[in-house]
Amino acid sequence: MEILGYLASVLIGISLGLIGGGGSILTVPILVYLFGIGAEHAxxxxxxxxxxxxxxxxxxxxxxxxxxxxxxxxxxxxxxxSLLLVRKILLPALPDVLCTVGSTNVTKNALIMVVFALLMLAASIAMIRPSAEPTQDSSPQYKSLAIMGFLIGLIIGFLGAGGGFLIIPALLFFAGIPMKQAVGTSLLIISINSAIGFAGDALGGAPINYTLLLTISGIAIVGMLIGTQLSKKINGAQLKPAFGWFVLLMGVYILLKEVVF
Structure with a gap:
């Protein structure tokens, strides 16, 4: 399973390099189901x-x-x-077993994966549905950007997802910048949020397997470079719906696994 996990890690970077998002939506499922890491640590x-x-x-x-x-x-x-509030206050405050339904314990890890699956379903719909780029506005709405940033930070903090598919529309509508600039700026925001969020976890004493972490990251970066090269030859917008269907299937699988089986 670990070998399959390393191979799947390439997809994280390819997706980010090719369509400007979606890579983070794969990371947690890969870590949980292929590497056997607990959802919160993942x-x-x-x-x-x-x-x-x-x-x-x-x-x-x-x-x-x-x-x-x-x-x-x-x-x-x-x-x-908002990301730090979630990771330093909300997540630690949640008990490992949230409640018991019949003879089944509802755990914090299960809640994280169910919410993540719902996010995947929402992301897949956004990827599958065609969307026109909004008319550009020369005056960014910084107050609206800040509010959206705070709300999306809550999601990033709880799920460890980059949130590119949420950030890019916010930048398009509230910053009035073209798609290429929205993708690049989204990656900048993701890198800032992720770096600070991870640093907070590491300094807080969270157990980290750095060998595994650096190996997967290295493979994902290779995937990013591959995706960047492919983007010069393949229209990422045309591949986005196909990737959306893949994410949809994964989201349904996680829901069935965590809720039904």
Missing amino acids: TSYSLFIVGITAMTGAYRHYKLGNLEIKSGLAFALPSVI
């Missing part, structure tokens, strides 16, 4: 893997002039605050 690992991979992509977009720093910081700062 969210910490995911922050590191997604963060360092997104940082690689953000640097590439910086070289191409695709970063909107001011809009990115307006979004990132409040999202970091």
Whole structure:
């Protein structure tokens, strides 16, 4: 299973490099089901893997002039605050066994995976449905960006997901920037959030297998470089719906596994 996990890790980077998102939605399921890591710890690992991979992509977009720093910081700062609130206060406060239904214990890990599956279903629908790029607005709405950043930070903190599929629409609608700049700025935001979130976990004494973490991250970065090269030859927008169906199937599988079986 670990060998399959390493092979699947390439998809994390390929997705980020090819379509500008979706990689983080794969990370937690790969860690939980292929590497056997507990869901809560997997969210910490995911922050590191997604963060360092997104940082690689953000640097590439910086070289191409695709970063909107001011809009990115307006979004990132409040999202970091909410992310840390979740990881330092909410998650530790939740008991390992939340309640008992009949003879079945409802655990914190199961809750994380169920919420993650629901997020995957929402993400898959957003990827499958065609969406037109909104009309650009020359005046960014920084207050709206900050509010969206705070709300999305809650999701990132709880699930360890980068949230690119949520961040990009927010930047398009509230920052009024083109799609290429939205993708690059999204990667910058993801890298900031993930780095600070993981640092908070590591400094808090969370058990970290750095050998495994760095290996998966290295493979994901290779995938990012592959995806970047493929994006020059393949239209990522055309592949997005196909990836959306894949994410949909994975979300349904996780729901069935955690709730039914």
